[in-house]
Amino acid sequence: MHEIGIASSILECVEAEARRHPGAQITAVGVRIGELSNVDKDALDFAFDALTRDTPRQNLKLVVDWCPRRQKCLDCTEEFNVEELELSCPKCGSERSACIGGTELDIAYLELEESCAKP
Amino acid sequence: MREAVEKKVLSENDRLAAELRLRHREQDILCVNLISSPGSGKTALLERTLASFAPSRPVAVLTGDIQTDNDARRLARFGFPVRQIVTGGTCHLDARMIDRHLNELGFRGPGLLLIENVGNLVCPSSYDLGEAAKIVLLSVTEGEDKPLKYPGIFHRASLMILTKTDLLAHVEFNPDLAFENARKVHPEIESIALSSRTGDGFDHWLHWLNALQQKVQETAPAINS
Numbered sequence: 001m002h003e004i005g006i007a008s009s010i011l012e013c014v015e016a017e018a019r020r021h022p023g024a025q026i027t028a029v030g031v032r033i034g035e036l037s038n039v040d041k042d043a044l045d046f047a048f049d050a051l052t053r054d055t056p057r058q059n060l061k062l063v064v065d066w067c068p069r070r071q072k073c074l075d076c077t078e079e080f081n082v083e084e085l086e087l088s089c090p091k092c093g094s095e096r097s098a099c100i101g102g103t104e105l106d107i108a109y110l111e112l113e114e115s116c117a118k119p
Numbered sequence: 120m121r122e123a124v125e126k127k128v129l130s131e132n133d134r135l136a137a138e139l140r141l142r143h144r145e146q147d148i149l150c151v152n153l154i155s156s157p158g159s160g161k162t163a164l165l166e167r168t169l170a171s172f173a174p175s176r177p178v179a180v181l182t183g184d185i186q187t188d189n190d191a192r193r194l195a196r197f198g199f200p201v202r203q204i205v206t207g208g209t210c211h212l213d214a215r216m217i218d219r220h221l222n223e224l225g226f227r228g229p230g231l232l233l234i235e236n237v238g239n240l241v242c243p244s245s246y247d248l249g250e251a252a253k254i255v256l257l258s259v260t261e262g263e264d265k266p267l268k269y270p271g272i273f274h275r276a277s278l279m280i281l282t283k284t285d286l287l288a289h290v291e292f293n294p295d296l297a298f299e300n301a302r303k304v305h306p307e308i309e310s311i312a313l314s315s316r317t318g319d320g321f322d323h324w325l326h327w328l329n330a331l332q333q334k335v336q337e338t339a340p341a342i343n344s
Contacts (some may be wrong), residue, residue: 002242009128017124038241038271085303105128112120
């Protein structure tokens with residue numbers, strides 16, 4: 001459900017970018033998705049395939065960079081990945097840290113190919 | 120050739136939500152977004168909340184469901200403007216729906232705008248509605264580990280409300296463990312336990328809401344200065 005909306009927002013963005021690059025073939029779209037974004041990989045792949053199948057975008061590849069939750073220690077400034085919800089700092093043991101990553105839901109880049117030689 | 124884009128996937132929703140947030144600030148509106156699983160007691164919480172308000176208090180309610188206007192009918196009994204958003208299958212509210220229904224409702228601040236999201240702990244957490252605070256509800260008939268299973272929403276919520284505490288005698292539920300799990304995901308999350316049926320703990324909630332509204336009004340920008 002949710003992933004259909006995400007996939008369709010990604011495709012809307014691709015179309016908007018495509019208008020800025022007339023004549024170029026968009027072969028892939030790269031996105032960053034954080035683990036706190038509640039996006040399921042299989043559901044997103046399924047939604048993306050369903051929305052592009054039998055359309056001019058059916059060969060468009062979706063490349064996902066899955067981002068772990070990251071915290072920054074408020075005492076010693078160490079930055080660390082969170083595993084198993086362990087929020088205490090691995091360096092100094094402090095329990096005080098701020099979330100600095102894991103909520104990403106970003107379109108990072110497009111792969112473009114010039115589809116024909118310029119006249 | 121790689122071309123950097125660097126755009127939020129939900130940038131259109133985020134743009135509209137930022138507009139709503141600015142409008143709320145200009146009009147001194149406190150907007151809160153209530154999120155929970157289906158059946159955790161969002162509507163019951165709103166019923167008792169509205170019943171406690173003076174009839175002259177400027178309050179409006181937007182309530183989202185996939186089907187039926189049952190909740191709006193339940194909430195309209197208290198005399199405040201209420202509007203049902205029937206999403207027709209969509210599992211969350213988005214900023215565009217709020218914008219449209221708020222315009223149709225004609226609600227202008229200063230005041231309080233209560234949004235009851237579609238019952239779902241997953242999708243609503245990604246969609247900014249321009250609220251000042253997300254509030255997540257968890258009832259004692261669910262599991263204490265819900266914050267661990269659905270970290271996204273507990274991470275984004277400012278307040279967690281444990282509901283249906285009148286049932287604690289009949290179910291095996293450890294409130295301390297539930298709050299501890301929520302703080303594992305989000306150390307700064309505030310917490311309140313209450314029963315919308317008996318009213319136990321309700322003063323705490325009303326105090327939280329009124330304090331936030333006061334804070335929002337005190338920090339409202341002097342737009343033309």
